[in-house]
Amino acid sequence: MSNKLLVRRAAVLGAGVMGAQIAAHLTNAGVDTVLFDLPAKDGDPNGIAAKAIANLAKLSPAPLADKALAERIVPANYETGLELLKGCDLIIEAIAERMDWKQDLYRKIAPFVPAHTVLASNTSGLGINKLAEVLPEELRHRFCGVHFFNPPRYMHLAELIPARTTDAPVLEGLETFLTTTLGKGVVYAKDTPNFIGNRIGVFSMLAAMHHTEQSGLGFDTVDALTGPAIGRPKSATYRTADVVGLDTMAHVIKTMADTLPDDPWHQYFQAPKWLTALIEKGALGQKTGAGFYTKKGKDILVLDLKAQDFRVSAGELDADVAALLKEKDPAKKFAALRASDNAQAKFLWACFRDTFHYTAYHLESIADTARDVDFAIRWGYGWSLGPFETWQAAGWKQVAEWIADDIVKGKAMSNAPLPDWVFDGRDGVHGTAGSYSPARNAMVPRSSNPVYARQRFPDALIGEKFSQGRTVYENDGVRMWADEGDDIAVVSFKTKLHTVNDHVLNGLQEAIAIAERDFRGLVIWQPKEPFSAGADLSGALGLLQAGDLKGFEAMVANFQATSQRIKYAQVPVIAAVRGLALGGGCEFQMHAARTVFGLESYVGLVEAGVGLLPAGGGLKEFAVRASEAAGPGGDVFAQLKTAFESVAMGKVSTSAFEAKSLKVARDTDVVVFNAFELLHVAKQQARALAESGYRPPLPARRIQVAGDVGIATFKMMLVNMLEGRFISPHDYEIATRIATVLCGGEVDRGTLVDEEWLIKLEREHFVALAQMPKTQERIAHMLKTGKPLRN
Known part of the structure; x- marks a missing residue:
């Protein structure tokens, strides 16, 4: 069958x-x-x-x-x-x-x-x-x-x-x-109560709650300790409980108490008194507006057990502990945690120790391999490393000795012994041969289900290595690589957040030239999100502030040339997008032969937020598409409305499907649900286009534009918004220029122009805006705070 x-x-x-x-x-x-x-x-x-x-x-x-x-x-x-x-x-x-x-x-x-x-x-x-x-x-x-x-x-x-x-x-x-x-x-998962994710995840929260009582630390301090500081989500422990619902939390704890009578940690499977008290008061967390936390005006308040009242949440990490947690070497970090007399460090060591102890003790009964446990916690609870990975990174043998020592001294939550396999001379549970299975007493490789052949780089566990492919070309901005014998190459950006600077622009142009010569297609793909946060603003602002207008204009022209190079490459260039694709990152994918989107793609042209307009060919591309969609003598303006609103308001899609309705993605672009399959599908798309005799589009030389009538119509909308104070005068200035470029400038409606004309318009208006003090204020504010300035 x-x-x-x-x-x-x-x-x-x-x-x-x-x-x-x-x-x-x-x-x-x-x-x-x-x-x-x-x-x-x-x-x-x-x-x-x-x-x-x-x-x-x-x-x-x-x-x-x-x-x-x-x-x-x-x-x-x-x-x-x-x-x-x-x-x-x-x-x-x-x-x-x-x-x-x-x-x-x-x-x-x-x-x-x-x-x-x-x-x-x-x-x-x-x-x-x-x-x-x-x-x-x-x-x-x-x-x-x-x-x-x-x-x-x-x-x-x-x-x-x-x-x-x-x-x-x-x-x-x-x-x-x-x-x-x-x-x-x-x-x-095996058929045991709460399966893997909730069994271990909820236990780790119970351990944190138990040690909160032992240590007398505030709920907000515990959240500061058990969040991003140790590679876990911002909601940490008590905020997570508030989001899940304190009644739900209590129900899960009760289920553990009822269904796991023989668990050596059974005595801890009960809601702490303060949790029960909150539930009795009807404070069930986020859904009722109060739990461990509540909001008062703009302040976040946290429950203070000693005062039996809410106080402003401070949640400070002790300076020594914060420094200790920044240590890059996990072995040194754990040694310091274990040796410290600081209450916060003691709390953290105790939480790690008891979670490691519990997870190792129950591994054989709840899962086939340690891999399943680590992935369940990473994917279900958002930890950057699973419990076994954390232990292995910190030095398996040393940590095992410390846990055993604490068990003997009665410091651990349970006196149940660690299983024998922990001490069989191993250095961990994950390695190149696979992950440990206590039931089979062997390292078990990943699943052989053919579906996983679609994942070139699956989510890697500590100790796993996947070939990075053969480097074909590299500069300071990009790395181009291919698998042995593959006729489709891949290019990835090396910059922070994959922003675009001159190195990236020149590197992309070079990569396309190599692909045309030696490969049948090229995929732009990043090993990690985002796809690209857009142009490197700090570099651009530096040129402007130094008064180097020529250098600035050259950078814009180079950006546009790179987009055009993507569009007119002699082999299909496919963009593989997941996460953010903003500004220039969005424009690159608009010029690709096709884009393959992960479902969770957040795409938009957001330049207006920093006082600019898109000038990497994005507005030109909208005008070309509107002309094509309208057909000879058709209504170009009607085709531009959605695009204008998306750009002028700096809208960002909340999914790949929404990117299509905002017109920053094409209806023919492909959507992939598993981000780990994105590269596979993008390469297959490149190959399919190559196999079907791919030719780039012919240059667009007869683009029908909406002209002065289109600009005037957009301006009418904008004047109403300006008078209603929905937008500032500078917003009006930016949006008018966006409309001017989209409509092909102050020419008669229906005029035919070419791409060069539109690209030049884009560049002129971009450079004009960039020189305005208010735009420079917006750029500086964004670089400093990461938030847009309304001025």
């Missing part, structure tokens, strides 16, 4: 927060989706599901990659809609976490589930084998757990939990679908 899972249509059972968002993400991915809930008491029987769908537009961050997708989701109910299940290839159950409710629902739907369909439960911790017991024999082979993390569009982790009866090909097919179609990182 083939292990390909073809999902033409999917159903999600349960229209609560998670169910509705899973349905939204399936729809983002182009899967026809039905969302079920209970029948409404009155009115439309599908009312509950329909209301949940309508509510998706209000959620932040947005579950839908494009608001218009909401109407594609089909609402249904369990009384009148079960026939719809007969057309579904995948059914995901996401109702409330109650075994009896879930089992009742399974009995109800079983007669309607087709013989090939996969049924999965999105439970966050109930027993998968126990759930399977009520299913008919033939359905048990196609049933498993698939646990998405919240919010499902953005969290990379999906835990796949096989039941004893699940067929291997079903799992492999579902893993492929989750990876490529939904863009997830799949980790296999």
